[in-house]
Amino acid sequence: MKDLFGKAILDYQTNNNPEDLITETSISEEDEMSVAYLFRSYDEMPKIEQKALQLAKGKVLDVGCGAGSHSLTLQNDRNLDVTSIDISEKAIQACTLRGLKQAKVQDLMTLENEKFDTIIVLMNGPGICGKLKNIPAFLLKLKSLLNPGGQILMDSSDIIYMFDEDEDGGKWIPSENEYYGETIFNITYKGEKEAPLDWLFLDYNTLQNAAFANGLQCELILEGEHYDYLAKLSI
Structure with missing residues (x-):
């Protein structure tokens, strides 16, 4: 991985001539994404993200924190104890420069001996x-990683709407995928291309079934305008 996402974040934070990220997925055309969007304030966030930050309590873990905007809101506006993790070294550098107290390069799957x-x-x-x-x-x-009474707040989207319908109202879904929410994500930044990344969108029912199967309760908290939703999982 060239960590182009992290490079864009750090360029923006340090005023190093940031450019738009060019994103493209296996089910959508090329699109330009302003890096500034990753640095949004609470007021600029979608309702789903605002709701998640309102519900956050106690000791918080922000997984895949990116530029750290969610963590900053919780740390500075809510005075919560936040640990922010991302696998991108450059993103974490930017988070530290932005004033996050506990930002570290960490893969969620290897995080041990901590509870939130x-x-x-x-x-x-x-x-x-x-x-x-x-x-x-x-x-x-x-x-x-949850303390007793803890909660996981997660958002995703049901992307079934992106597939064409046949005359009967059924959907044309490419058969090479095990599940229609599996996509391939490509990023280009300053003329460099990142290695293609598998990226998953999960509809709420599939998440709920997976949660139940793994000993978690799952509650639909909020639905957005674009087939997106916020879910709360707990033990």
Whole structure:
């Protein structure tokens, strides 16, 4: 991995001529994404993210924190004890420069010996699993990091609407995927291309079934305008 996402974040934070990220997925055309969006304030966040931050309590873990905007809101506006983790070294550098006190380069799956009251996995949390088959291990890992009475706040989208319908109202879904929410994500930044990344979108029913199968309760908290939703998982 060239960590182009992290490079863009650090360029923006340090005023190093940041450019738009060019993103493209296996089911959508090329799109430009302003890096500034990752640095949004609470007021600029979608309702789903605002709701998750309102519900956060106690000791918080922010998984895949990116530029750290969610963590900053919780640390500075809510005075919560937040640990922010990301696998991108450059993103974590930017988070530290922005004033996050506990930002570290860390893969969720190797995090040990810590417990949290709230775990937030926002901006399509399940995405990092890549494939549906990886969801059980992901949920069990999150579960193992919860204190009694703890909660996991996660958002995702049901992307079934992106597939064409046939005359009967059925959907044309490519057969090479085990599950229609499995996509391939490509990023280009300053003319460099990142290695293609498996990226997962999870519809709520599939998440709920996976949660129940792995000893977690799952509650639909909020639905957005674009087939997106916020879910709360607990033991």
